[in-house]
Amino acid sequence: MRRASLEQLLAMRRKGRAIVRALDVESGEEILIDPATDLSPLGRAAARALKDDASQRVILDNRVWFLTVYNTPWELVIIGAVHIAQALAQLGADMGFSVRVIDPRGAYAAPERFAGVRVIQSWPDEALAAEPLTARSALIALSHDTKVDDPALVTALRSPAGYIGALGSVRTHARRLTRLGALGFSERELARIHGPVGLGIGARSPAEIAIAILAQLVQLRRGTAQPRIGGVVLAAGLSRRMGRNKLLAELAGKPLLRHAVEAALASRLDPVIVVTGNEEAAIQQALAGLNVIFVHNEHFADGLSTSLQAGIAALPPDCDGALVLLGDMPGITPALIDRTIGAFDPVGNNAICVAARGGKRGHPVLWGRQFFAEIESLSGDTGAQALMARHAAQIAEVEAADDAPFTDIDTPEALAAYVGRTLDKAESP
Numbered sequence: 001m002r003r004a005s006l007e008q009l010l011a012m013r014r015k016g017r018a019i020v021r022a023l024d025v026e027s028g029e030e031i032l033i034d035p036a037t038d039l040s041p042l043g044r045a046a047a048r049a050l051k052d053d054a055s056q057r058v059i060l061d062n063r064v065w066f067l068t069v070y071n072t073p074w075e076l077v078i079i080g081a082v083h084i085a086q087a088l089a090q091l092g093a094d095m096g097f098s099v100r101v102i103d104p105r106g107a108y109a110a111p112e113r114f115a116g117v118r119v120i121q122s123w124p125d126e127a128l129a130a131e132p133l134t135a136r137s138a139l140i141a142l143s144h145d146t147k148v149d150d151p152a153l154v155t156a157l158r159s160p161a162g163y164i165g166a167l168g169s170v171r172t173h174a175r176r177l178t179r180l181g182a183l184g185f186s187e188r189e190l191a192r193i194h195g196p197v198g199l200g201i202g203a204r205s206p207a208e209i210a211i212a213i214l215a216q217l218v219q220l221r222r223g224t225a226q227p228r229i230g231g232v233v234l235a236a237g238l239s240r241r242m243g244r245n246k247l248l249a250e251l252a253g254k255p256l257l258r259h260a261v262e263a264a265l266a267s268r269l270d271p272v273i274v275v276t277g278n279e280e281a282a283i284q285q286a287l288a289g290l291n292v293i294f295v296h297n298e299h300f301a302d303g304l305s306t307s308l309q310a311g312i313a314a315l316p317p318d319c320d321g322a323l324v325l326l327g328d329m330p331g332i333t334p335a336l337i338d339r340t341i342g343a344f345d346p347v348g349n350n351a352i353c354v355a356a357r358g359g360k361r362g363h364p365v366l367w368g369r370q371f372f373a374e375i376e377s378l379s380g381d382t383g384a385q386a387l388m389a390r391h392a393a394q395i396a397e398v399e400a401a402d403d404a405p406f407t408d409i410d411t412p413e414a415l416a417a418y419v420g421r422t423l424d425k426a427e428s429p
Helices: 003-014 041-052 083-094 124-130 146-157 170-181 206-221 256-265 280-286 304-313 334-342 369-376 385-390 412-427
Strands: 019-024 030-033 056-060 063-070 075-079 098-102 118-120 137-141 163-166 229-235 272-276 293-296 321-326 352-357 360-368 395-399
Touching (some): 003 030, 030 041, 041 063, 075 083, 083 098, 124 146, 163 206, 229 256, 229 304, 256 272, 256 280, 256 321, 280 293, 304 369, 321 334, 321 369, 334 360, 360 385
Parallel strands (some): 075 137, 098 118, 352 395
Antiparallel strands (some): 019 063
């Protein structure tokens, strides 16, 4: 690199500006390009390379150029100097992030707790006004104090921040969205917040949670993010043909319903919502200890559609779709659920994915978010069969290995037959 180019490059870097060096591979000509202002074909190619965050070779007008990207570093802005923040700040710095921790509470924002990391003892809105977020900023709210987290999230939502995340359970996040929605933010704007923050890897310790957060950041930066699909398990019915609540019947030492819910929890579904109605307390007791969200449907006697609507309404706003499971189908496996999620491709016109066997369709069924409004208009006990007929061109069938997609337990005879088949399989060599 020529000295003049190097000096210009360093000056741009000091100003926090991204720049691309274009080198003509044959002639050696070099050009420093500011993609924000250069609208030439080479400038547009430089802008694409900058967006990809990857140096690359391009051919324009029979000239071969190598574009070297000098991007600004990703910034990790941590709100709340808590234990998780200590692990996150250290791991983020090791990954090359520029890290700053913001917390107005002196007991937390002690520099000795964050060796080598910039700690700012200030209210987040003031600190972020002094140093605004950019498209390469990732803001993570960790304080669990609404007076600290909410102003930071408001500022981030009004900024071009490339990533916004917030710690907390699904219920905590739902309350957070309600508060922020009351400030005038739309559902689409609030969907920018990743909450609960991080990939669903079962993280518990501060270091594990920090890894989950950074893993999600890397996934989004590299363009490999998978759709977020929530699970809706319908468990509200009256079980008229069974003579008692079939979901509480024992199968292999545990309630029938628990089989379907455990399969959902072992899959990629995030979160898993269980819709209750009939014998709500007993259903909740049958699932004791499982990480699910219970939603009670007061109108369960009006038909299956009301439970479906209640479950979908409870999903976080950033869910790309809902996978519907029936609580009386114990043969559904995590693998089948994940394969159904894997078939989901709304861009490729696979926006409804349904498990099937030999051309016969059953459950689970995955509905893309674009169908939620139509599901809200359903009534009675027909489920969403009419919608499937209306949108037949967008259905992808996922072939199951057995008859599990349409094997439900509606009668004592069906339960006895299922137990018999299960025992036969277990005893066969």
